[in-house]
Amino acid sequence: MLHLRSALFTILFYLSNAAQMIFWSPVFFIMPRSDSWKVAKSWGYSHLWLQNRICGTRFDFRGLENIRPDANQLVASKHQSAWETYTMILFFKDSSYILKRSLIYIPVFGWYMAKMRVVPIDRSRGKEALKSITANAHHHMAETERQVIIYPEGTRKQPGAEPAYKYGITHLYGDLGVPVQPVALNSGLYWGRRSLLVRPGTIIMEFLPVIEPGLDKEVFAARLEEVIERASNRLIAEAAASDEPPPLALELVRSGRMSATG
Numbered sequence: 001m002l003h004l005r006s007a008l009f010t011i012l013f014y015l016s017n018a019a020q021m022i023f024w025s026p027v028f029f030i031m032p033r034s035d036s037w038k039v040a041k042s043w044g045y046s047h048l049w050l051q052n053r054i055c056g057t058r059f060d061f062r063g064l065e066n067i068r069p070d071a072n073q074l075v076a077s078k079h080q081s082a083w084e085t086y087t088m089i090l091f092f093k094d095s096s097y098i099l100k101r102s103l104i105y106i107p108v109f110g111w112y113m114a115k116m117r118v119v120p121i122d123r124s125r126g127k128e129a130l131k132s133i134t135a136n137a138h139h140h141m142a143e144t145e146r147q148v149i150i151y152p153e154g155t156r157k158q159p160g161a162e163p164a165y166k167y168g169i170t171h172l173y174g175d176l177g178v179p180v181q182p183v184a185l186n187s188g189l190y191w192g193r194r195s196l197l198v199r200p201g202t203i204i205m206e207f208l209p210v211i212e213p214g215l216d217k218e219v220f221a222a223r224l225e226e227v228i229e230r231a232s233n234r235l236i237a238e239a240a241a242s243d244e245p246p247p248l249a250l251e252l253v254r255s256g257r258m259s260a261t262g
Contacts (some may be wrong), residue, residue, distance in 0.1 A: 009050060009198050016050065028112065037116065040089055040116060041090055057190055057191075063208060074169065074176065076181065079151035080192070081187035081191045095147040097119065097148075098121055098151075138175075154166050159188040159232070170220060173215075179212050182231075184234075204238070
């Protein structure tokens with residue numbers, strides 16, 4: 001049944017993406033950019049509904065009191081699944097993703113991303129890429145209050161994997177001088193990277209206390225990694241102790257890679 005439900009969700013997920021892009025295209029590209037995020041949020045809500053109804057996945061959003069939804073800031077999130085890419089935007093007024101430049105060139109999808117003024121990055125350019133995303137982020141935040149979402153590790157990681165935080169978030173923190181909103185989650189336990197299985201249970205996303213600007217870069221980098229990893233590991237341990245423990249969470253706890261109490 002798990003495989004059947006997962007296959008049905010995957011099919012409907014992509015059909016829904018295509019249908020919504022076709023439906024909105026006549027008006028999306030002429031509406032104000034501020035309204036374009038309302039369309040993106042409706043897309044996000046529709047996928048949460050599909051996942052809940054078909055796969056039995058529930059969602060628990062914590063630390064909402066820590067969110068500054070309409071302030072200039074960086075949002076630094078753990079990245080384990082496709083799930084957070086359409087869920088994170090629901091909590092911010094005018095967010096923008098840092099994402100691979102190649103995605104901008106995907107027909108229709110890339111046009112939608114360009115309309116919403118995302119921040120593209122070409123990782124092959126090294127230091128020049130950092131300068132480019134910093135300039136873009138500066139420009140966006142100077143125009144209006146924006147929340148730039150970044151995944152500090154640069155790619156999806158399996159829950160419990162050794163963390164590998166890149167320098168990009170630290171560079172942006174120092175240059176932009178804005179607060180950073182850390183986000184922990186355990187989504188990869190239920191819908192992992194490169195996996196078509198979507199499990200029942202409760203995905204938890206936790207918004208942690210904001211890290212204010214002004215810290216030394218090394219102090220900031222160490223603090224960001226510590227708070228996100230500690231909280232994400234706690235959420236994995238919590239999943240292992242739940243009524244519907246995902247296999248990976250049980251494996252991580254039983255192997256001693258994290259304690260049963262987090």
